[in-house]
Amino acid sequence: MAASNRDWERLKRMAKASNPYRKTMICQILVASVVIYFWYSFNEGFIPWFLRRKIPMLEVGPDISPMIFFPHANEDGNNIIWARHVNSKRALDIALNGPVEADMIQGDVLLKGQDTDHQSLTPVMARLPETNSELTLDIWLTEVRQTDHKGIKISFQSNDAVEITLQKLKDSKRGLFRPVWLHADILKGPHGSKPRMDMNRYIKHVQRLFPKCTMSLGWTTGTHTDLSLSGYSWDNVMDMYQAIKDAELDQPIVISVRSSLIRNSVPQIKWLTDNTKASVFIWQEEGERTAPEDLMHIAYRFAPEKSYWDIHDKDLKAYLKMNRNKSSPKLSPYAKQRDTVLFRPEAWLKMGLYIEHHSILPSEEALVLQSRAVYVLTKSKYKPSKLLSLNGRVQFLNRKNRDVVPNETGMSIYVRSTAYTDFENIVGIQCFLGLDGQMKIMSSHLDQTFQKSMRFTPGTSACFRFSVVDTGVEVIFQVMVLHECHTLESVMPMNDVKAELKLEIPRSVGNEVNPFIVKLEDSNRAAVFDELHVKHGGFL
Numbered sequence: 001m002a003a004s005n006r007d008w009e010r011l012k013r014m015a016k017a018s019n020p021y022r023k024t025m026i027c028q029i030l031v032a033s034v035v036i037y038f039w040y041s042f043n044e045g046f047i048p049w050f051l052r053r054k055i056p057m058l059e060v061g062p063d064i065s066p067m068i069f070f071p072h073a074n075e076d077g078n079n080i081i082w083a084r085h086v087n088s089k090r091a092l093d094i095a096l097n098g099p100v101e102a103d104m105i106q107g108d109v110l111l112k113g114q115d116t117d118h119q120s121l122t123p124v125m126a127r128l129p130e131t132n133s134e135l136t137l138d139i140w141l142t143e144v145r146q147t148d149h150k151g152i153k154i155s156f157q158s159n160d161a162v163e164i165t166l167q168k169l170k171d172s173k174r175g176l177f178r179p180v181w182l183h184a185d186i187l188k189g190p191h192g193s194k195p196r197m198d199m200n201r202y203i204k205h206v207q208r209l210f211p212k213c214t215m216s217l218g219w220t221t222g223t224h225t226d227l228s229l230s231g232y233s234w235d236n237v238m239d240m241y242q243a244i245k246d247a248e249l250d251q252p253i254v255i256s257v258r259s260s261l262i263r264n265s266v267p268q269i270k271w272l273t274d275n276t277k278a279s280v281f282i283w284q285e286e287g288e289r290t291a292p293e294d295l296m297h298i299a300y301r302f303a304p305e306k307s308y309w310d311i312h313d314k315d316l317k318a319y320l321k322m323n324r325n326k327s328s329p330k331l332s333p334y335a336k337q338r339d340t341v342l343f344r345p346e347a348w349l350k351m352g353l354y355i356e357h358h359s360i361l362p363s364e365e366a367l368v369l370q371s372r373a374v375y376v377l378t379k380s381k382y383k384p385s386k387l388l389s390l391n392g393r394v395q396f397l398n399r400k401n402r403d404v405v406p407n408e409t410g411m412s413i414y415v416r417s418t419a420y421t422d423f424e425n426i427v428g429i430q431c432f433l434g435l436d437g438q439m440k441i442m443s444s445h446l447d448q449t450f451q452k453s454m455r456f457t458p459g460t461s462a463c464f465r466f467s468v469v470d471t472g473v474e475v476i477f478q479v480m481v482l483h484e485c486h487t488l489e490s491v492m493p494m495n496d497v498k499a500e501l502k503l504e505i506p507r508s509v510g511n512e513v514n515p516f517i518v519k520l521e522d523s524n525r526a527a528v529f530d531e532l533h534v535k536h537g538g539f540l
Helices: 005-016 020-043 089-097 137-145 159-171 201-209 234-245 267-275 291-299 315-324 333-339
Strands: 104-111 121-123 152-157 180-188 216-218 252-257 277-284 307-310 346-353 360-362 367-370 374-378 390-398 410-419 427-434 439-443 451-453 465-471 474-481 499-504 518-522 527-537
Touching: 005 307, 005 390, 089 104, 089 137, 089 518, 104 159, 121 159, 137 159, 152 159, 159 180, 159 201, 159 234, 159 360, 180 234, 180 252, 201 234, 201 451, 216 234, 234 267, 252 267, 252 499, 267 277, 267 291, 277 291, 277 346, 291 333, 315 427, 346 360, 360 374, 367 518, 390 410, 410 439, 427 474, 439 474, 439 499, 451 499, 518 527
Parallel strands: 104 152, 152 180, 180 216, 216 252, 252 277, 277 307
Antiparallel strands: 104 121, 346 374, 360 367, 367 527, 374 518, 390 465, 390 527, 410 427, 410 518, 427 439, 439 451, 465 474, 474 499
């Protein structure tokens, strides 16, 4: 603290005074000031860093992030060490006192004798198909609470164990000044079986009994001899998004993802975490193989502080640690290709009745539209040019299981639009792509009416790549039917035959600068747009 010149002169006169007591007092004040300054700077506060997480009034509770609780994490989830399936006394002793310093201890809980004639109300630490254990939840919690530097993760194996387990956690809350994660597989995922957990029941119990936690959510999964076409689909991640939003979860959320299924799933998982503010937890099943470049794709897309890793393979774990912060050179060429066509939300405006619940869901990986009452348009406006095109890829999801409506189920791109505040009355030139193979270029609420159309064979994938060019004298609309758009490789350009429709534009239609507009035309479908970008150079 700076003193004024007058105060400083007074201190000097006091120091020169003959009174030894006064000199001593001044020296003590100066020394104390220096000590307090360095203490505050070193600890970033008056409370020592090693005591903060032990003091309840500092609000270190079960919902604290491991990134904060463990100083050695340095805001990188790869630095947090996990002890998995700690379901026996021996495993617990190793996790607590073993040579490898585990940060987070994960155990599985179910009722003793689960689904047998001898089922009791005693929660024990076991993973199905095991139904019994020497280690009860009470003992497990008591042992873990005796340490002050371990986080816990409890994975529920049955509905029956949820309420009683949460009640025990609630009763132990005063001793849980550490990260507490509660995990459940609430949805069916790739190659997975029907979830044992009732999603709504589970979430309601957590919100009622132990809401101050980190909610870890996942899908049931399985494996296959060939996983090259497997992954978490757009329907999978949209189901999870809907579950989170319907429950109005406001605690920290982590999405649990199996490493062997991430090759074709990075865009979907990134979209999900972007729209739920969640982190991602990547786990590897023992004995499973995961390609290093697949891990690098996740490491590249997710910030270190938003991704946690529990990799069983020691060599792969070492590879991840070595390359975590320089993953770009380790990417597959398909991942690098995707970089060139990423959707940029900051370049687009939301329009229409977007206050409709979750009707526009953007991410740098994709844009999801779920209502015909909403649409997006480019912030920039463009003058017609044969060297300028709007390109993208769209996949239609039949989440409501409805039939295709001719001339309605599809999407539109509008060019030369001069009025677009009303989704029912967009003025301009409309390029319509129908899921049934219908293509149209037509006037939309213009003084002069014109239209041209054609049909193509749509295929079964409900996925298309498209391009629109307004040359100034004509509009050229191209569509390519894709065999699939759910694998990493599908991002690469293909030389398949394109459907092409051209229409000469009447001179009476103005050609001043206007935005591109993208709109879903049928609320019975959801549309996933990716690769959506304005390109200088023309066609597909």
